[in-house]
Amino acid sequence: MGPSRNVSILLIVPALLVVAVLFVYPLGFSLVGAFQDKQSAWTLANFGRAWELYRLDTAFTLVIIFVSCLLIALFSIAIGGYLTLGESRVAKAILGFVYRWPLFIPFIVAAQCMRTFLARNGTMNMTLVYFGIIDLESAQSFLDWRGIVLTFVWKQTPFVALMVAGAMGGLDRSTIEAARNLGASRLRILVEILVPQVSRTLAVGLVLSFVTMMSVLSVPLMLSGQSPSMLTVNMAWRINSVGDYGTANALGFVSYLMTGFAAWFYLRHGLREKGAQ
Numbered sequence: 001m002g003p004s005r006n007v008s009i010l011l012i013v014p015a016l017l018v019v020a021v022l023f024v025y026p027l028g029f030s031l032v033g034a035f036q037d038k039q040s041a042w043t044l045a046n047f048g049r050a051w052e053l054y055r056l057d058t059a060f061t062l063v064i065i066f067v068s069c070l071l072i073a074l075f076s077i078a079i080g081g082y083l084t085l086g087e088s089r090v091a092k093a094i095l096g097f098v099y100r101w102p103l104f105i106p107f108i109v110a111a112q113c114m115r116t117f118l119a120r121n122g123t124m125n126m127t128l129v130y131f132g133i134i135d136l137e138s139a140q141s142f143l144d145w146r147g148i149v150l151t152f153v154w155k156q157t158p159f160v161a162l163m164v165a166g167a168m169g170g171l172d173r174s175t176i177e178a179a180r181n182l183g184a185s186r187l188r189i190l191v192e193i194l195v196p197q198v199s200r201t202l203a204v205g206l207v208l209s210f211v212t213m214m215s216v217l218s219v220p221l222m223l224s225g226q227s228p229s230m231l232t233v234n235m236a237w238r239i240n241s242v243g244d245y246g247t248a249n250a251l252g253f254v255s256y257l258m259t260g261f262a263a264w265f266y267l268r269h270g271l272r273e274k275g276a277q
Contacts, residue, residue, distance in 0.1 A: 030249045030252050030253070031249070031253060031256070033245055033246060033249040034046055034047070034246065034249035034250045034252065034253040036246065037246060038246065045246070046246040046247050046249065046250035047250045047253075049244075049246075049247045049250070050247050050250040050251050050254065053234075053247075054231070054234050054251060056228045057227075057228040057229055057230065057231060057234055058231060058254060059228075060145070060228040060229070060230065061214070061230045061231045061258075062258065064145060064148055064149060064152070064213075064220075064230060065152075065210055065213050065214060065258075067149055068148075068149050068152040068153055068156070068209075068213060069206050069209060069210055069213075071149070071153045071157075072152075072153055072156050072157050072160050072205075072206065072209055073160070073202060073206060075153065075157045075161065076157055076160040076161040076163075076164045076202065076205065077164060077190065077195060077202070079095065079099055079157070079161040079164070079165060080161055080164035080165035080167075080168045080194075080198070081168070081186070081190040081194060082095060083095065083096055083165045083168070083169070084165065084168040084169055084171075084176075084194065085176070085186045085189060085190060085194075096165075099157070099158050099161060100158050100162065101158070102154055102155050102157070102158050103158045103159060103162070105155070107151075107155060107216050107218050107219055108218040108222075110151055110154065110155050110219070111151060111218045111219045111221075111222040111223055112222065114147055114150065114151045114154075114219075114223060115143065115222055115223060118141065118142035118143055118146075118147045118150070118223070119141055119142075119143060120139050120140060120141040121139070122141075124142075125139040125140075143223050143224060143225075144223075144224050144226055145224060145226075147223040147224065148219055148220050148223050148224055148230070151219050151223060152213050152216075152219065155219075156209040156212065156213065159205065159208070159209065160202065160205035160206065160209060163201050163202075163204065163205045164198055164201060164202055164205065166201075167197075167198040167201040167202075168194050168197075168198055171194065171197055171198075175193055176189055176193065176194075179193055203266050204266070207262050207263060207266045210259065210262045211259045211262065211263075214231075214232075214255055214258060214259055215232065215255075216232060217232040217233065217236055220232060220233050221233050221236070231251050231254065231255055232255075234248075234251055235248040235251045235252060236248075238251070
């Protein structure tokens, strides 16, 4: 028992060191730096500067993330619902194969693809012009907040849909068949039977997506050069262009609070459900 336990500890140590060096130390350094000036004196000036310069960007970031999460939830439920309730085997096979593709594409590649697709003279507009749906003069660029939302939704929907579809597929089919026998439509079965039973899985996927999207720099940086922008862009600019680590750390602290609140809300909701059972 003793040697086996020692071996287990030795196997865990490298992973713990990686987490400590690459995550815990930078996190602690950033949190402390948010409350210090360049002379390492304690101050709240960094937060005052962050509020003065970037309060609109903070609200913009929250709106982008919440809209993206809402659309991700809707598309994930729709995909999972069709994979569970759909009757066409061919359509289900094609959908099950295609929707997973963005999982294997890095965010920076996704952003570059969307730059080509959503530009004024990009693939989307040129296709619409070719089919006579719009004319070239009325084409507009989507390289703004809409492009950011579309990229986030396209990239994160497969991740959440995979979880939701798996949870729906593991449910007891007898309730679904009973509802069908009583004349319930597929939409009603999806909304009233499937979604409530997979809500916890959906919440986990959305919280993880929320944290992921909050940390992405490449997408807002490459798709929108407008103001306001997302906090990741602001942090990168304060460090690379101004050398102001204090304000950047303060913005990072605000991001930690946002993601922490999302995690707290999910945990609180989960504990409340367990207590009710």
